[in-house]
Amino acid sequence: MSKQVETATPAKYNPKLEYYKELWRQLRKNKAAVVGGGFIVLFILISIIGTPWIGPHVLTYAPDAVDIPNKLQPPSADHWFGTDNYGRDIFTRIIYGMKLTLFIGFTSVAIGGIFGVIFGVVAGYFGGWVDTIIMRIMDVLLAFPGILLALAIVSVLGGSIQNMIIAVSIYSVPAFARIVRGSTLSVRKLEYIDAMKALGASHTRIIFKHILPNVMSPIIVQATMRIASAVLTASGLSFLGLGVKPPTPEWGAMMNEGRNFMRESPHVIMFPGMMIVIVVLAFNIFGDGLRDALDPKMKK
Amino acid sequence: MSEPILRVNNLRTSFFTDDGEVKAVDGVTFDVPKGETIGIVGESGSGKSITSLSILRLLASNGKIMGGEILFKGEDLVKKSEKEMRNVRGNAISMIFQEPMTSLNPVFTVGYQISEALIKHKKMSKKQAHARSIELLELVGIPSPETRVDNYPHELSGGMRQRVMIAMALACDPEVLIADEPTTALDVTIQAQILTLMKQLQERIGMSIIFITHDLGVVAETCDYVAVMYAGQIVEYSDVVSLFKKPSHPYTIGLLNSLPRHDIDQDELEPILGNVPSVHDMPTGCRFAPRCPAASDICRAKMPELVKRENGNDIRCWLYTDEWDGEKEVDLYGQKRIAQS
Numbered sequence: 001m002s003k004q005v006e007t008a009t010p011a012k013y014n015p016k017l018e019y020y021k022e023l024w025r026q027l028r029k030n031k032a033a034v035v036g037g038g039f040i041v042l043f044i045l046i047s048i049i050g051t052p053w054i055g056p057h058v059l060t061y062a063p064d065a066v067d068i069p070n071k072l073q074p075p076s077a078d079h080w081f082g083t084d085n086y087g088r089d090i091f092t093r094i095i096y097g098m099k100l101t102l103f104i105g106f107t108s109v110a111i112g113g114i115f116g117v118i119f120g121v122v123a124g125y126f127g128g129w130v131d132t133i134i135m136r137i138m139d140v141l142l143a144f145p146g147i148l149l150a151l152a153i154v155s156v157l158g159g160s161i162q163n164m165i166i167a168v169s170i171y172s173v174p175a176f177a178r179i180v181r182g183s184t185l186s187v188r189k190l191e192y193i194d195a196m197k198a199l200g201a202s203h204t205r206i207i208f209k210h211i212l213p214n215v216m217s218p219i220i221v222q223a224t225m226r227i228a229s230a231v232l233t234a235s236g237l238s239f240l241g242l243g244v245k246p247p248t249p250e251w252g253a254m255m256n257e258g259r260n261f262m263r264e265s266p267h268v269i270m271f272p273g274m275m276i277v278i279v280v281l282a283f284n285i286f287g288d289g290l291r292d293a294l295d296p297k298m299k300k
Numbered sequence: 301m302s303e304p305i306l307r308v309n310n311l312r313t314s315f316f317t318d319d320g321e322v323k324a325v326d327g328v329t330f331d332v333p334k335g336e337t338i339g340i341v342g343e344s345g346s347g348k349s350i351t352s353l354s355i356l357r358l359l360a361s362n363g364k365i366m367g368g369e370i371l372f373k374g375e376d377l378v379k380k381s382e383k384e385m386r387n388v389r390g391n392a393i394s395m396i397f398q399e400p401m402t403s404l405n406p407v408f409t410v411g412y413q414i415s416e417a418l419i420k421h422k423k424m425s426k427k428q429a430h431a432r433s434i435e436l437l438e439l440v441g442i443p444s445p446e447t448r449v450d451n452y453p454h455e456l457s458g459g460m461r462q463r464v465m466i467a468m469a470l471a472c473d474p475e476v477l478i479a480d481e482p483t484t485a486l487d488v489t490i491q492a493q494i495l496t497l498m499k500q501l502q503e504r505i506g507m508s509i510i511f512i513t514h515d516l517g518v519v520a521e522t523c524d525y526v527a528v529m530y531a532g533q534i535v536e537y538s539d540v541v542s543l544f545k546k547p548s549h550p551y552t553i554g555l556l557n558s559l560p561r562h563d564i565d566q567d568e569l570e571p572i573l574g575n576v577p578s579v580h581d582m583p584t585g586c587r588f589a590p591r592c593p594a595a596s597d598i599c600r601a602k603m604p605e606l607v608k609r610e611n612g613n614d615i616r617c618w619l620y621t622d623e624w625d626g627e628k629e630v631d632l633y634g635q636k637r638i639a640q641s
Contacts, residue, residue, distance in 0.1 A: 191402040199417045199420075209416075
């Protein structure tokens with residue numbers, strides 16, 4: 001039998017690599033996911049262009065270059081997305097706003113995710129009163145509509161990028177905690193966890209080495225989807241004037257500024273709004289595709 | 301019987317549920333002799349698995365050892381701290397489980413999982429542990445262990461996985477191995493292989509085995525001593541030969557009688573009538589009395605003790621005591637037994 005296995009298995013057979021290959025195959029099959037993923041790659045490239053090191057060499061205008069005579073210009077060959085009420089080029093500002101949007105999305109989901117995962121796995125693993133206390137706190141957080149919760153936190157802490165990230169992170173925690181708790185509950189009952197205990201493994205080791213890797217798929221999917229809602233919440237806060245303050249080229253803040261001119265010059269709010277929609281959509285679609293690819297039940 | 305390495309003394313384990321306390325193990329006493337195998341048999345829910353989990357203190361969070369002692373080389377495991385217990389588990393006492401399909405973590409290679417105990421208990425380096433894992437896989441009879449060590453559990457068959465589980469349990473040369481129905485989930489030919497393997501390894505390493513099973517055939521094959529459990533108590537404890545030759549407790553007789561036999565022509569199997577009593581509604585007297593064909597008044601009124609008889613076996617039955625108040629000669633599933641007094 002061993003001989004057969006050896007001949008059937010190439011020398012450099014690596015199951016981990018095979019897994020990622022399979023994941024990639026599954027992901028590629030889903031056209032929408034490929035489009036979503038492509039957009040995300042594009043967003044990242046745009047963010048790189050929007051840095052102060054590359055931007056000035058590639059883009060004609062500076063994001064904060066005021067040009068009053070040319071204010072509220074409609075889209076044209078000179079100003080692809082038109083200009084705002086100070087004559088600043090909207091296209092340039094959107095490019096520069098991209099990295100801020102992604103930065104807020106990624107960091108707040110990372111922070112919220114880490115805390116949420118820890119809370120969830122601890123609640124699910126230990127159960128009992130630990131579970132009750134953690135999950136009731138999460139329920140309280142979930143009882144508030146997301147934007148309202150973030151609004152409350154920002155108004156307590158004061159409006160700045162940092163505080164906005166904190167607010168959006170806190171708002172992401174319960175979603176992660178719930179999903180991870182559920183998966184932990186099912187993994188905890190499996191026999192290999194008992195087997196590990198019987199081998200003398202500590203709780204910390206079991207949680208981080210044996211439970212977390214097995215609940216990773218839902219975490220990854222949730223994180224992708226959460227980036228979309230984090231972006232939406234962050235722009236919402238800035239639009240309400242509680243997050244990033246003008247003149248920073250943040251899309252929500254740009255829409256807030258353009259709000260007064262939307263009757264005469266709708267392009268001022270249309271383009272930032274459109275970008276928010278595209279980013280949210282791309283992450284959601286990609287997350288959907290990722291979920292299908294990671295879920296073994298969906299495989300045909 | 302050689303010097304016991306592990307003594308379980310009057311162990312009582314309870315679970316606390318919404319319906320109140322459930323006494324899953326109620327006063328269990330047995331010795332595990334060094335280098336020999338003791339079988340614990342019983343129906344589902346008789347407390348045999350809970351007994352083994354109590355020894356390693358791996359009970360679910362609502363379970364608690366309420367009394368008794370578990371003496372391992374003179375030290376009481378019940379009194380040890382959780383941290384001290386972690387050094388016992390997988391090291392001096394280890395355990396293999398029933399379900400090889402789910403007893404391995406699907407996201408790590410088998411080599412990694414075997415190494416884990418070695419790194420923790422034997423303070424080996426990763427490289428040493430990897431090399432030792434290959435040796436262990438070879439020891440448990442896995443072909444081409446050098447390639448298998450990097451396999452993931454899903455690439456192995458059920459029998460192979462159970463071998464890996466055994467390799468994991470043996471990694472740190474345990475003195476006691478608890479095997480909780482290790483062959484139940486395997487098909488018969490693989491069962492025989494695994495049992496033979498365990499026997500061989502026992503002779504080589506000299507460990508004691510606590511073998512938990514509901515399969516009397518497996519007991520006859522592997523064990524030196526047998527404890528028969530019923531409703532959380534040991535009802536009969538004897539060496540394996542006398543248990544099969546001349547069982548004493550009505551429950552044991554019933555169990556043996558319900559097995560298919562190939563030496564006589566049988567049309568139907570004869571089961572023990574009735575069910576195991578509900579944990580919430582234990583009979584006041586002998587727990588087997590409601591199902592026992594010979595039960596008399598004293599059986600229903602008072603709980604018998606586990607008493608040593610002259611042949612060295614321990615029996616929990618009024619029939620073999622001076623207080624017996626029923627017929628002198630009783631018929632138990634076609635076998636005659638004479639009352640003691």
